[in-house]
Amino acid sequence: NYMQEDEIIVYGTDWCGHSRLVIQFLKTHGIPVIYIDIDADPEGRTFVTKANNGNRSVPTVVFTDGSIMVEPSTSELSQKLDIDI
Secondary structure, three states, X not given: OOOOOOOEEEEEOOOOHHHHHHXXXXXXXXXXXXEEEOOOOHHHHHHHHHHOOOOOOOOEEEOOOOOEEXXXXXXXXXXXXXXXX
């Protein structure tokens, strides 16, 4: 199972409903989230565009194992984090 003390980084935007959905899903399951608004954070925006071949695809989710998921569904997140939904 996911270690509760590990934080997941979610790169998103305030206007993106999918970003808000992913953050809410993680918080609902007790997983700490670091949210980086790429509209307000130039370094975050640079990271996202590099990770997504020049696209500003959000949410871009970075897990503690270094893996990245882009625009994941809640079922993809639950599978990755071994959460029963």
